[in-house]
Amino acid sequence: MGYALKDVYFSYETRAIFSGISLEMQSGCFHGILGPNGSGKTTLLDLIAGHLKPENGDILLDGRCLDDFNANELAKKCALVPQDFRVNFPFSVDQVVMMGRYPHLGRFSAPGEKDRELVDQAMAATGVLDFSRRHVTALSGGERQRVVFARALAQNPSCLILDEATSNLDIRHTLALMTLAADRVKNKGLTVISVMQDLNLAARFCQSLLFLKKGRAVAHGPVDQVFTESVIKEVFDVSSRVYFDEAIHCKQVVFLN
Ligand SMILES: Nc1ncnc2c1ncn2[C@@H]1O[C@H](COP(=O)(O)OP(=O)(O)OP(=O)(O)O)[C@@H](O)[C@H]1O
Numbered sequence: 001m002g003y004a005l006k007d008v009y010f011s012y013e014t015r016a017i018f019s020g021i022s023l024e025m026q027s028g029c030f031h032g033i034l035g036p037n038g039s040g041k042t043t044l045l046d047l048i049a050g051h052l053k054p055e056n057g058d059i060l061l062d063g064r065c066l067d068d069f070n071a072n073e074l075a076k077k078c079a080l081v082p083q084d085f086r087v088n089f090p091f092s093v094d095q096v097v098m099m100g101r102y103p104h105l106g107r108f109s110a111p112g113e114k115d116r117e118l119v120d121q122a123m124a125a126t127g128v129l130d131f132s133r134r135h136v137t138a139l140s141g142g143e144r145q146r147v148v149f150a151r152a153l154a155q156n157p158s159c160l161i162l163d164e165a166t167s168n169l170d171i172r173h174t175l176a177l178m179t180l181a182a183d184r185v186k187n188k189g190l191t192v193i194s195v196m197q198d199l200n201l202a203a204r205f206c207q208s209l210l211f212l213k214k215g216r217a218v219a220h221g222p223v224d225q226v227f228t229e230s231v232i233k234e235v236f237d238v239s240s241r242v243y244f245d246e247a248i249h250c251k252q253v254v255f256l257n
Pocket residue numbers: 012013015017035036037038039040041042043044
């Protein structure tokens with residue numbers, strides 16, 4: 001189970017982004033999506049999160065067409081951490097993270113003890129507890145990104161969709177959040193689908209990689225099979241050396257251009 005795209009077409013007005021893409025992303029796995037700027041990565045995430053609708057073709061989640069889920073059902077299953085999150089209203093950090101619980105609350109019910117507990121756990125895991133009373137409008141980019149990550153964790157989804165979710169984070173917080181996501185994949189069966197710009201981070205934390213170029217899946221499969229110099233050359237037009245790094249037990253790349 002997981003996501004299946006079947007012959008999906010999508011355009012922004014007259015600009016075709018996907019012209020019949022088909023692929024599967026298994027549940028309980030850490031998937032990375034890589035590709036040059038403009039290759040369709042964010043568009044793909046918006047399609048699988050149900051924010052955009054395909055013109056043609058189907059997107060299935062656990063065997064069920066996305067169109068058949070209502071917004072609340074989908075929000076219980078998937079949480080998206082977008083590339084850029086801005087709010088103009090001065091909500092506190094705590095309030096924003098609690099928003100992750102809204103899909104789980106009854107229509108007129110207030111958050112209960114369990115909701116509070118999940119919010120506190122999510123804030124602790126992302127290191128935002130120290131500034132939980134501050135306004136999100138007054139945070140740095142990296143602090144705000146961790147708050148949005150915490151909101152997604154509080155949502156307690158079976159699928160976490162990350163759009164360059166660590167792009168503003170320092171290396172310590174980047175490694176901490178990637179490790180947290182990978183641990184939940186391993187121990188709790190979470191599915192993670194993450195757009196990443198950093199190839200080495202992707203090779204280290206993902207189990208499966210999808211390389212997109214101009215809306216086409218150039219390579220898709222286990223890291224060991226698709227993380228190669230020839231795929232990187234074809235997708236990014238950059239020469240590289242891929243090697244196995246003994247210190248972290250995974251493939252890594254250095255760029256030669
Ligand atoms: N709302 C929109 N209207 C029209 N064109 C759009 C819109 N959003 C994105 N595009 C175009 O669609 C293409 C794919 O965009 P997308 O954001 O999916 O790329 P991406 O791979 O995520 O890029 P990046 O690495 O720069 O974030 C780009 O050429 C972009 O200019």
